[in-house]
Amino acid sequence: MLEIKCPYCGKRSQNEFAYGGDATVKRPNLGEEVSTKDWDDFVYYRDNPRGKHTEYWHHVSGCRQWFKASRDTATHEIFNTSSLEEEI
Amino acid sequence: MSNSNTNSSALINDHQIGSFGNYHNKEKSELLTVKELTNLSIYQIAKFKSSNANVDSVIINGLNLPKKYPDVSYNNDTRILWNGPDICMVVSSDLSIKEKLSPINDDDFAVTDISHSRAIIEISGLHAIDVLKKGTPLNLNNSEFTKNNCANSSYNGISFMLDFIDDQPLTFRLFCLRSFGGSFYHSITDSALEYGFIGE
Structure with missing residues (x-):
């Protein structure tokens, strides 16, 4: 079982969390002309990296806050977590 | 308009009064007590x-x-x-x-x-912490979680809030969403059968 350090509650079991996707994807800016390809890339296409990856997680059974985690997708080692406002 | 407390029981079809599980040949002080709180x-x-x-x-x-x-x-x-x-x-x-x-x-x-959105169970007794440990991944050891601490977590997959009320005797209040109350109550009481409990 993984232990994930919630920035607000400390170390908790993975059972309490939900994965929230790739945290490196940037939404196209509002009010700007956006090509179909840019929307496709934003909505559908994701990299599938092996190694260090920055992700969103949700402490769904805890404080219900979203945060960022840096995780190795091969070993599942979690290097760091931070609130959404902080750089990870 | 109804009162703004939990007077209407969330566990009216689940909570039973009496002694259950492994309560035979035990003193009352050795048993767990499980009750629903409806006055909060x-x-x-x-x-x-x-x-x-x-x-x-x-x-x-x-x-x-x-x-x-x-x-x-x-x-x-x-x-x-x-x-x-x-x-x-x-x-x-x-x-x-x-x-x-x-x-x-x-x-x-x-x-x-x-x-009105919560079912509230209060569990107390020597083995209250053992009942909790059966279902929640929270670290409930003394160094981490003490009297007058609270935490959100899950118990057998049901999200709940835990409030550590007292350590003499061990007393915890458990809050879960009202609609999960029945499942949650049975999860808790099934875990408590091993130690014997009194439903009050």
């Missing part, structure tokens, strides 16, 4: 993201809002549980708690009556 008002206080208000400015019944996990502010009839950053849950047997919340500025804070 519950309010959530959440500061708006856009607000710059100081949380310290809010005082309810003489209590400040707790600011970090796993703090609880408490007096004889009211407990304020940390529920998340700038989010707290006020649990009170004080019938006038609603009036005491009214001075809170609603431009800065959302105050929501959630009294």
